[in-house]
Amino acid sequence: MPCDYRLYNKDQDGLSKNDHFRHLLETAHQRGFQPSLVAFDRWYGSLENLKLVRDFGWEWLTRLKSNRQVSVQAGQQQAVSTLDIPPSGLVVHLRSYGFVRVFRTVDPHGNAEHWATSRLDMTDTQRQLLAARAWLVEVYHRALRQFTGIERGQFRLERSQRNHIGLALRAYVRLGLHRWRARVSIFKFLTANSTSFVQRFGIIWLIPPIA
Numbered sequence: 001m002p003c004d005y006r007l008y009n010k011d012q013d014g015l016s017k018n019d020h021f022r023h024l025l026e027t028a029h030q031r032g033f034q035p036s037l038v039a040f041d042r043w044y045g046s047l048e049n050l051k052l053v054r055d056f057g058w059e060w061l062t063r064l065k066s067n068r069q070v071s072v073q074a075g076q077q078q079a080v081s082t083l084d085i086p087p088s089g090l091v092v093h094l095r096s097y098g099f100v101r102v103f104r105t106v107d108p109h110g111n112a113e114h115w116a117t118s119r120l121d122m123t124d125t126q127r128q129l130l131a132a133r134a135w136l137v138e139v140y141h142r143a144l145r146q147f148t149g150i151e152r153g154q155f156r157l158e159r160s161q162r163n164h165i166g167l168a169l170r171a172y173v174r175l176g177l178h179r180w181r182a183r184v185s186i187f188k189f190l191t192a193n194s195t196s197f198v199q200r201f202g203i204i205w206l207i208p209p210i211a
Contacts, residue, residue, distance in 0.1 A: 029056045039134035047096050061117045069095040080114045148172050
């Protein structure tokens, strides 16, 4: 379930995607969130972001670019892609950060990915489980587009676009709540309840514009 979001519009507010990422982390911390682990894509794996997660006392899991510099022995930097990493992972020093545990995965086409975590005792089995949970974010994005029409707002005014996105997210949360209570997928829930759901909750589209 989404608990916060940001709208990317660098031309207007000057904020990068990494700025939004840090703002989301800061807001979650201020609200008292205590996640067992924070998972995110390699795009957000900058030192500033990793250190912010650490400052909050949280563990993290992400993927690294193949040229990310690490060292097994002090003073001997090398790209993570050149390491001999066993299936159980390898503890290395991430440049300018500290010690992390890295894993390598290779898909059927021979493409390698390099995972890293601040949890030094993580096993590969645990990494696979956590990576599968993190993938649910992609499932959420797909469902948000498929079931709420978030990309179909034909509006020219920015305020109308923002309202549409906010209401689409609100509709998704409402839909997710009823899907969770019914213990079925969103698709199955809508197939069985589409008419009654729209009749009962379609009113949310008539809520006054968000200021």
